[in-house]
Amino acid sequence: MKRIYVIVFAALLGASVFSCKEKSASEKLNDKMEKAGDEIKDKAEDVGDKAEDLGDKAEDKLNK
Numbered sequence: 295m296k297r298i299y300v301i302v303f304a305a306l307l308g309a310s311v312f313s314c315k316e317k318s319a320s321e322k323l324n325d326k327m328e329k330a331g332d333e334i335k336d337k338a339e340d341v342g343d344k345a346e347d348l349g350d351k352a353e354d355k356l357n358k
Contacts, residue, residue, distance in 0.1 A: 317325070
């Protein structure tokens, strides 16, 4: 019975090692595109926040 567990464990370990191969070129490109998209989104949110702050300041000056 112990041998069966050892064989099953070895088979699962071998399968996991072979399934961890390097990413393909398209997967690498997809990761880079996602990262670039996230950076653009963050920058756009920062610009939007600054524009909103400027709008609030202008509104405050008009209301005085």
